Amino acid sequence: MLKFNIKTDKVVKVDNKKDVHVFNSEDDNLDQVTVESFGEEWSKFNYFDEEEINNIGNEYFDIVDFSKFDEHSTALDVGCGTGRWSVYLSSKFSNVYAMDPSKAIYAAANLTKDIPGIHLIKASAENIPFEDDTFDLVISLGVLHHIPDTQKALNSVAKKVNKGGQCLIYLYYALDNRSFFYKMIFYSSSFFRFFISKSPSFLKKIICDFIAIFVYLPFIFLSKLVKFILGEKWGDKIPLSYYSNKSFNVIRNDSLDRFGTPLEQRFSKKQIEKMMHEAGLHDIKFSDNQPYWHVIGQK
């Protein structure tokens, strides 16, 4: 276990199995309402089976060259949520450090309870309790766009990557590779997002389940139909086609993520590339595949 460079405020033992190291340091680059919303979300969607983790994980990690790591390599997962990507990495790294500032970290304690090599930390991206240049792989998937100053948070995350190490991030795309028609449909849904994300938690969950059934499923059906008739390429142009091979649990979860989260930002490929360079990363490589954009940089 690596040494912390900040004093732990407390250690919480979950179900007599997992220690969660809690760091309560102040962070003014954190949206408290968003963090609490995620705490709620991940307490509800706290289980992912191994097959689903591997299948979706293979999509996110398609640009990572795992042959660069060995049994001594260490990984850090910033904004881990339930810890599903730490679970994915645990088959490749003997030590994975998973951190999240919300109560989702206790859901992660449950999902990772039988994996001793996953170490849990309750802290935010600006308060990573390790020395700079520590990790061979740092990941932050679907996190930094929920932080007010994304660049500042990315700088903090990238600092923890070893010289020669890699940093994999996933940021919501600005639909820069989509048609005008696609953008219109998408941005009209943002009108609803504005109100839904401000609703009380119980109502938000009900509305997002409703959206999963009456919006996501019909679009998924349409994309499957188009794929069947016109082929894969055309089916992929239909909004939400990404979910055509995902379970209903993932669809409900992502509906809540998309419509229920108060703060989200979107970035184009160009903007992300600039941000990665500014964070001290080079050899930036984007995946051509969904989810857009996931990208890796070297340090």
Ligand SMILES: C[S@@+](CC[C@H](N)C(=O)[O-])C[C@H]1O[C@@H](n2cnc3c(N)ncnc32)[C@H](O)[C@@H]1O
């Ligand atoms: C969409 S979830 C992604 C969780 C996980 N990476 C995954 O893909 O399953 C975003 C996560 O970012 C966390 N988060 C929000 N603000 C953060 C911050 N300032 N620092 C670190 N994590 C943060 C939330 O608590 C939440 O668990």
